[in-house]
Amino acid sequence: MKSCHDEGADVKGDETNIIALVGNPNTGKSVVFHKLTGIYTTVSNYPGTTLNITTGKYKEHTIVDTPGVYGISSISTEERITTEIVLKASGVVNIVNAACLERELFLTLQLIDMGLPTVVVLNFMDEAEKQGLLIDVKALSSQLGVRVIPTVAVTGSGIADLKTSLAHIESSSLPVFGYERGMDIDAERLLVLHSIKNRAEHILALEGDGEVGVKYSLNTKISPDKVYTQRRKRVNAIIRTVVTENPKKRTFKKKLASLMVHPVFGFFFLAAILYIAYLVVGVFVAQTVVNFTEKTIMQGYYVPYIKEMVGFFDLPVWLYTLFAGEFGILTMTLTYIVGILLPLVVSFYILLSLLEDSGYLPRLAFLVDKTLTRFGLNGKAVIPLMLGFGCVTMATITTRMLDTKREKDIASTLLNFAIPCSAQLAVITALIATAGGYFTLVYVSIIFACFVILGTVLHKVLPGHSSSLVLSLPSLQLPRIKNIIMKTFVRTKYFLLEAGIWFLIGAVIMSVFQLTGTLELLKDLISPIVVNWMGLPKEAATAYVMGIVRRDFGAAGFYNMALPSLQLLVALVSITLFVPCIAAIMILYKERGAKIATAIWVGTIVTAFLIGGLIFKIGVVLNVL
């Protein structure tokens, strides 16, 4: 299996037998991919979940899951990736949403026009039926000239049929549609167009595709309007003959959907969701569950037992320190990961998956679009920003779904500065829980203010233009338990591996620093900032040294310090704004380049200490907390 974070459509394996799963965003490609190959890639109910290719095997075929696109061209990164795969593939499985055929068949006709061997998977048949849409599958198949297979991918219905069709995917039996007739193309260009023997490239050239244009030196720009409009008309004509509507009333779903996007009640709804999330994660898991896992299990039984066991071997001091000391691999690392982080991170992932699968996030995108335009973003950016609360590293990759480089730069910066990831939030929630609701409000307000100021400044100073919102909303649906469990499992596994390795490295470094006296030296070095400027005890310096590896590791460093309220606030705000974890920085380098990644890394250190100190000074002057 290959699931890459790199941009590009690099398929390894049998290049002659590639079957590409292609379709509009959110049509169930990744579900079908899972059914065919047994490999799980993230499935969510918003457009733009898959942003790169994943490959797997079904019999002799190499199956490729691609990012959802509305058309084949080289305009956006996703379209470029999908186009590259489609041109390489020996067959295309075009997955369409049966409940939304007007939108979906545009791409289908384009694939057929390009002469690609295609089979159409008419997915979401359950949804079409619920909406009272009757689709004449046979008529659709004969109008398209290719096989059409009705499916409900989530239940597996129709997948067996698809599997048997994979071996003989054919190009449309219909004659090639002559778009040139309705177009005003000069003789010189027509000559070049006719010299393009590859039918797929010929169509793309006719649509004015940039990359094909460059390849064949078609110097003048052709607008795709003419071809697109003709194709749109063809789609409408097909719909008229194959779809019969018998609209059913679905009042509850409709009412709920309109409540979510209401300019007033929509925000109440959002507040209710956040409050429930706080009650579940911040109160129940952070207090009751973590108290049990950290205090009762880890500190009460596990750590004393491990210390005794390791002590039993009569190891030299340095080795004992490495395994069972203050920063020991078996003591501190496992306590942090299993006792504190795991229960909180899992609960975060579950909540996030519920939001992703319900179809709420695209509605939230509509609701906050106006606000986000003030930061040079549009509503769509709320998806990576929300996912950042799960994992900032993953969310930085998700910024690819945004339309311009400027938006990707702004969203990545905001994510890495002011969005605490689930692991970090987990420790923060557990620490804040004891300080009460007022304290939480102050903390949230400060981080939010930082987010707003940073967003506004970036919008003002960054050159270029941001795009305006265009987003097709999926219908609301009840999240599927199986998918929630699967997604949470995959994410938790990634978290445990990623955090485990870095915590281990961090614990070793800290133990070495402690044994060699480097830790004291570092503490002395940054104590003017930590002690004099931020009013924290010298011990707190350790947390920032640990935070260089991972912010949650740093935050966990405050866990047993019993800081008074003002100091706790300073500590939590500064560690929230502190450097992104090493994995996030590496992704940032790859996605946004060295200049931006370095600027963010240095910027976060300066901001964290600056804001931390300011809060302390203001707190002392006002005598609050």
Add this chain to the structure above:
Amino acid sequence: MLLTHAKEQQELQIIAIKDNTLKTHLLKLGLGEGDVVRILGKIVCGPMLLECKSQEIALGMENIACIEVNAIHEELS
């Protein structure tokens, strides 16, 4: 009139999409000149939510300002 001035629940026919990039993007999504849309939601000086055939499309303020429409019920009355 411009789509910007449309009211919630109003039914409108798209007359012209003045921005070419937006026009091609919307054509791919199934929305073109001549199509009928209904305003499902609107945020003042913000985005609009349109219902077109069987789908809902959210459009930002800048995009709305590029779309010229005719109100359908006004034409009928």
